[in-house]
Amino acid sequence: MHHQTLNQVIQSANSIILGKEQQIRLSLCCLLSGGHLLIEDIPGVGKTTLAHTLAKLMGLHYQRIQFTSDLLPADIIGATIYNPEEHQFSFHQGAIFNQMVLADEINRATPKAQSALLEAMEEQQVTVEGHTYPLPQPFFVIATQNPSHQLGTFPLPESQLDRFLMRIELGYPNHDAERELLSGTNRHKLIATLEAQLPTEKLLLVQQAAKEVHVSSALLDYVQALISFTRESDEYHTGLSPRAGLALLSAAKSWAYMQQRDAVIPEDVQAVLGPVAGHRLRAGHTNSENIVAPLLAQVAIP
Amino acid sequence: MEQIINQRTLIFLLSSIGLITLPHAFHVPVPIISFFFVLLIWRAIGIWRPAYLPNQFLVFLLLLSGIALLVIMHQGVFGRDAGTAIFVTALGLKLLEIKTQRDLYLITYLAFIVAASQFLYVQNILMAGYTLLVCISLLGTLLCINSGSLGNWQSLKVAGKLLAQALPLTIILFIFFPRLEAPHWSFLQEDNKAMTGLSDTLEPGSISQLGLSGERVFRAKFSGAIPPNEQRYWRGPVFSYTDGKKWEQTKNTYFKRYLDKIKFFGDAYQYKILMEPQSKNWVFALEMPAAFEWPLYENGHHQLLTSESPNKRAEYDISSYVNYNTGYITKTELSENLQLPKPPESRVKDLVKQLGGFTEKPETYINHLFLHFRQNKFYYTLMPPLMAENPIETFLFDTRAGFCGHYATAFVYLMRVARIPARVVSGYQGGEYNETGGFIEVRQANAHAWAEVWLSGKGWVRYDPTTAVAPERVEQDVNIEQQIANNVVSFAPVQLDSQTLFLLKRARNLWSSVDYSWQRWIVNYDRQNQASFLSKLGISGFKKMFYWLLGLLAAVIFVFALMLLRKQKTVLDVAQIYYLQACAKLAKLGLIRAENEGANDFLVRVTEQQPQVGLAFTQITRLYVSLRYTKEPAPECLDQLQTAVSGFHPKG
Numbered sequence: 001m002h003h004q005t006l007n008q009v010i011q012s013a014n015s016i017i018l019g020k021e022q023q024i025r026l027s028l029c030c031l032l033s034g035g036h037l038l039i040e041d042i043p044g045v046g047k048t049t050l051a052h053t054l055a056k057l058m059g060l061h062y063q064r065i066q067f068t069s070d071l072l073p074a075d076i077i078g079a080t081i082y083n084p085e086e087h088q089f090s091f092h093q094g095a096i097f098n099q100m101v102l103a104d105e106i107n108r109a110t111p112k113a114q115s116a117l118l119e120a121m122e123e124q125q126v127t128v129e130g131h132t133y134p135l136p137q138p139f140f141v142i143a144t145q146n147p148s149h150q151l152g153t154f155p156l157p158e159s160q161l162d163r164f165l166m167r168i169e170l171g172y173p174n175h176d177a178e179r180e181l182l183s184g185t186n187r188h189k190l191i192a193t194l195e196a197q198l199p200t201e202k203l204l205l206v207q208q209a210a211k212e213v214h215v216s217s218a219l220l221d222y223v224q225a226l227i228s229f230t231r232e233s234d235e236y237h238t239g240l241s242p243r244a245g246l247a248l249l250s251a252a253k254s255w256a257y258m259q260q261r262d263a264v265i266p267e268d269v270q271a272v273l274g275p276v277a278g279h280r281l282r283a284g285h286t287n288s289e290n291i292v293a294p295l296l297a298q299v300a301i302p
Numbered sequence: 303m304e305q306i307i308n309q310r311t312l313i314f315l316l317s318s319i320g321l322i323t324l325p326h327a328f329h330v331p332v333p334i335i336s337f338f339f340v341l342l343i344w345r346a347i348g349i350w351r352p353a354y355l356p357n358q359f360l361v362f363l364l365l366l367s368g369i370a371l372l373v374i375m376h377q378g379v380f381g382r383d384a385g386t387a388i389f390v391t392a393l394g395l396k397l398l399e400i401k402t403q404r405d406l407y408l409i410t411y412l413a414f415i416v417a418a419s420q421f422l423y424v425q426n427i428l429m430a431g432y433t434l435l436v437c438i439s440l441l442g443t444l445l446c447i448n449s450g451s452l453g454n455w456q457s458l459k460v461a462g463k464l465l466a467q468a469l470p471l472t473i474i475l476f477i478f479f480p481r482l483e484a485p486h487w488s489f490l491q492e493d494n495k496a497m498t499g500l501s502d503t504l505e506p507g508s509i510s511q512l513g514l515s516g517e518r519v520f521r522a523k524f525s526g527a528i529p530p531n532e533q534r535y536w537r538g539p540v541f542s543y544t545d546g547k548k549w550e551q552t553k554n555t556y557f558k559r560y561l562d563k564i565k566f567f568g569d570a571y572q573y574k575i576l577m578e579p580q581s582k583n584w585v586f587a588l589e590m591p592a593a594f595e596w597p598l599y600e601n602g603h604h605q606l607l608t609s610e611s612p613n614k615r616a617e618y619d620i621s622s623y624v625n626y627n628t629g630y631i632t633k634t635e636l637s638e639n640l641q642l643p644k645p646p647e648s649r650v651k652d653l654v655k656q657l658g659g660f661t662e663k664p665e666t667y668i669n670h671l672f673l674h675f676r677q678n679k680f681y682y683t684l685m686p687p688l689m690a691e692n693p694i695e696t697f698l699f700d701t702r703a704g705f706c707g708h709y710a711t712a713f714v715y716l717m718r719v720a721r722i723p724a725r726v727v728s729g730y731q732g733g734e735y736n737e738t739g740g741f742i743e744v745r746q747a748n749a750h751a752w753a754e755v756w757l758s759g760k761g762w763v764r765y766d767p768t769t770a771v772a773p774e775r776v777e778q779d780v781n782i783e784q785q786i787a788n789n790v791v792s793f794a795p796v797q798l799d800s801q802t803l804f805l806l807k808r809a810r811n812l813w814s815s816v817d818y819s820w821q822r823w824i825v826n827y828d829r830q831n832q833a834s835f836l837s838k839l840g841i842s843g844f845k846k847m848f849y850w851l852l853g854l855l856a857a858v859i860f861v862f863a864l865m866l867l868r869k870q871k872t873v874l875d876v877a878q879i880y881y882l883q884a885c886a887k888l889a890k891l892g893l894i895r896a897e898n899e900g901a902n903d904f905l906v907r908v909t910e911q912q913p914q915v916g917l918a919f920t921q922i923t924r925l926y927v928s929l930r931y932t933k934e935p936a937p938e939c940l941d942q943l944q945t946a947v948s949g950f951h952p953k954g
Binding site: 214219262263265266267270297298299300 | 878898899900902927928930931932933
């Protein structure tokens, strides 16, 4: 029954973002695993549209923060402001207090602003002047960034990239999709017509079900083989961290669940390996598929 | 205590031991082997009805009766037979007191000894194979005792694997381990066992018993030319003395000829003779042997003998010439070979006179005699009428039917009446050429007797009077199978038009050549053969051999250890083994699964390339994936997978 819902979500998203089914599935998989998503590509290929569509389909409170070089941490998390009428300070929640936050062009902001967001992502709470404010549940961040070689960017350090479960690229649409896009109606208007198909309580159920997908020891052998390859091979500077291993497993579970399986098989791991491991292995490069290609090719399935 | 030994293990153990002891039924006396099997069956009944098992007192009585049996049957504990019987009896008795796990081990080890003792009697390929198989079952028993979780088949499989792993070590030990000299073992061999062979006297009739035996006597492997059938006379004992019925060898067989050595003409035949175990130390060389080596020696009648014990297989290098001149005759020889039991009857003298024995040259006389045999309704039979008194006269004038022995003795007798020195030679004639093995195989059915006549200037010359009546006996290959099967003697040319007979012959030839190699290379691998084989490899001397032995053993163990270490990295589960088998079948069609290719991806690829195969492969993939990756695969999945894989025959 959940599977049907998931398929509807995917179909609806497909009708908005044309020809990008794989990316849509990966994004959904990332959200089902409770992870944050980083979309990296040049401007104008539909990063924001994808984030917006997903938020809308899940019926989540959605807020967009445009990251610029003058963005301050307080703009993101909020600030304590003196209220002259009540003669006391009160906390004004920042843009981050939403179920889904779209951090647009995250690498244009200063590291200070970036780390404010990334700390909140990790801890799922915000602490201001000694007070801790929990973030709403579920809490997703979809960040977009321009390729690092573009002007005026502050590339995210490895430690902060690690906070994102997946990094995906969208790429240009193919010929047919482009034609349909050019001849069709405005995407923003279409998004406005979308209805929430995966409400929060259902989403939580699906997340729970995905966590319960079985992982056999044979599969763990494969995951470990992949991880140790990245650590031992000359292909990569740094290997995958244990957190990366956990991330890979949790993404593979969600992927298996989306494929209507009750157990993870090596193909699931292979499907999510690029998005999960790419940005952790080589921060500077954009193409995740190329980065993990030797890993996929050289590690045998035990 | 009894409870810790489970039923399954006991059944396994008892059946293994039954199989181990079975071949001993041929060697161990019937009372002892019956005693053993009674105990075995008793114990087997005890598995289900423990109450029927004997108590300690009864076991003690059984022990006493076992000892009594041994004493009665063997009068002692020394020698091969007694030793084997002791082990068999002890094994049977021990079966009745299985109380702890330790007893099980003891019984198993005892059973290994009993299995090995079998080789003291029979060393052929079949028995070796059988013993190996029962050893697998015995090893399986040990596995069963040690790990109750293994199923019967699994135990046997693991045992087979263990044996296979032991094989390289076995081969190295076999080739390099110093051989013990036979004398150390000789106390285990019983010398007085009668083995069939030619007898050392000839009384026409004694060969008829051998006539239909297909038992092998020896094999001769020629390097170079192979003599034609009519030249294949394999020389055995020579009979000169007769009392009228029985022919015997003369006492002074071992005189040496100093003046005039035998002369040889033409080309020599080089060959190796592999003798089967014999009771006599005769070695049947092709007439006439010229060169041979110790332990062979030649007696005064040009017969080869061995100075070693003949009761085991032995191989000798000999060369022979079929054209020869034995030279002069000594005085003793002359008188011995003119000896007559009593003055001949007048009808005999008349016959000799009529054939020109007293007037003509010996050659002419012999021709006349041959003609006489041929024209006067003499015929060849292996079942001649009994000739108790005056057998030669009866044969010559009344029955006129007999086999080679009758013809040879009568011929020699008639020669001697005409004062021409003559003697009877026994041995084998012919032999079947085995194309597969490239050797001539001679069997008891080839036993033959012929005559030698001393002619001035020519020496001893062979005449085979049987050829006068049954030339096929010598010229053609005797079809032994047919004769043994039908119990009908006929020397008609071998009829190979029947396809089955042809195949039968082919199969027998093939088997015989395998057996020849087995005997030649395995059983006969004694100290001498070992030394010559190793020196061919450049290993000479005990020290060098020892270093090689240790070095190779260490190398094999090292390789195994490496393999074990490597294997620990990738422990395959059973489902994976089956799946990989299926993949191997697909690989033959060119559908090769990449190492990093998941099962489902592979299935998709297979289906794309060969939809039919993919259809069949779907179930295997489904079962494999569920067995390997799901939480609790259904227990029957593994069996289903096994059936699916074994029934999976993809065709491109």
